[in-house]
Amino acid sequence: MNSVDAAGLGIGDDYPPRIMGVLNVSEESPYDPSVYDDPGEAARYVDEELIGEGADIVDVGLESANKRFDVLSAEEELDRLHVALETIESVSGDAIFSIETRYAEVADAALSQGFDMVNDICGFADPEMPTVCEDHDAAVAKMASPPDLERPGAVEETDWASRKSPEWAAQADYVDQVYEALKQNGLTDKTIIDPAFGGWSEAQTLADDRETFRRLREFRALGQPMLVSINRKNFLGEIADRETDERLPVSLAATSMAVERGAHVIRTHDVAETRDATLIGEAFTERASAAADGLTVSQLDVHSTREFRAQLRERGVDPAFADDWQAQLVEIEGLEADARERLTAIAAENGAVVQCASDVQPLLMGSTTAVSGVTERLNDEDGALGELGEKLSEVLR
Numbered sequence: 001m002n003s004v005d006a007a008g009l010g011i012g013d014d015y016p017p018r019i020m021g022v023l024n025v026s027e028e029s030p031y032d033p034s035v036y037d038d039p040g041e042a043a044r045y046v047d048e049e050l051i052g053e054g055a056d057i058v059d060v061g062l063e064s065a066n067k068r069f070d071v072l073s074a075e076e077e078l079d080r081l082h083v084a085l086e087t088i089e090s091v092s093g094d095a096i097f098s099i100e101t102r103y104a105e106v107a108d109a110a111l112s113q114g115f116d117m118v119n120d121i122c123g124f125a126d127p128e129m130p131t132v133c134e135d136h137d138a139a140v141a142k143m144a145s146p147p148d149l150e151r152p153g154a155v156e157e158t159d160w161a162s163r164k165s166p167e168w169a170a171q172a173d174y175v176d177q178v179y180e181a182l183k184q185n186g187l188t189d190k191t192i193i194d195p196a197f198g199g200w201s202e203a204q205t206l207a208d209d210r211e212t213f214r215r216l217r218e219f220r221a222l223g224q225p226m227l228v229s230i231n232r233k234n235f236l237g238e239i240a241d242r243e244t245d246e247r248l249p250v251s252l253a254a255t256s257m258a259v260e261r262g263a264h265v266i267r268t269h270d271v272a273e274t275r276d277a278t279l280i281g282e283a284f285t286e287r288a289s290a291a292a293d294g295l296t297v298s299q300l301d302v303h304s305t306r307e308f309r310a311q312l313r314e315r316g317v318d319p320a321f322a323d324d325w326q327a328q329l330v331e332i333e334g335l336e337a338d339a340r341e342r343l344t345a346i347a348a349e350n351g352a353v354v355q356c357a358s359d360v361q362p363l364l365m366g367s368t369t370a371v372s373g374v375t376e377r378l379n380d381e382d383g384a385l386g387e388l389g390e391k392l393s394e395v396l397r
Contacts, residue, residue: 002223004190006139007116009096011225017259017278020267021055025083026063043090051093053271059119060084061100071150074103085113102149104128111136121152124185141227143194144181153200155181174208175215194227209235216261220301221310228258229267256281305368323368330364339384350374
């Protein structure tokens, strides 16, 4: 895992989770407590409510990213930049300042006049953005997006058949598209990836966000630190049946899980509470590495065959090897004695094993390849074994 130096702030596995607080100087922004158009008031908010509560990074937005509003041009963003610049000049606390923009021209102006990093919600749709960030030696958060400056986050609108291949496009699911969108147009050495949570398009569903969160560890295969913006998001509110102003508890629960699953930067409006949640997530995260005399050994984050395949693929190794080496251990309940005997025989024919002590439910063990072979055979069976095959197919997806 590559670490990123953001103007002296370390971001990555070797550092604590970083908190990104939010300041908006856009009159359109939907979250009023973070919106200021007076530099003095904005600076006080940053000092007291963001840095004072534990923010390491302050992300300044010049316009609302809400899809209901028209996209500002680069010239219109530049017209608002002076408020942001006057604000950070008046801040007394110590933090890294990030400019949220999709335009390389705006990023260049901001980085030249006091900003430290960039938050690009259009994922390098402006092809000059990586070059500008590299020229300034600046960290840049890259959100998964199509190559369209007016459609941040709408990865499903990308013409994947032409950008990737028709075969890949036909079988890719939403999370696959997010993963590939992050790779499109490349990554700088100081890129922080953002999987794009939230309703960025009409096609993006709450189920898409849930699946992205569930598979968050897969993005670690890209080898770059990860930013997650889930504060009070709809996919969390739906689970608990809470409106936006009641979603802080579910946001904090998800934040701890996000850190444990690999997030390094948490973007939030609730700084103090989120900081505490990241500390809990960090305390219960297990990632082993050791270094001495120029030699470093790191245990890669692999909790599923899908994650195993992602790590191999990004390292140029045939991902099919994962199926032969990733172990599967499945407990089966409710299977009668004769069905157990048949399952044991089928498992042995496919290189898997069934073990069952007295009064204990049988355990099916083997590589992913072996257990998949068992599953295919069971799908040809009738009765309980056929149903077992269906359930195994769901579990091993």
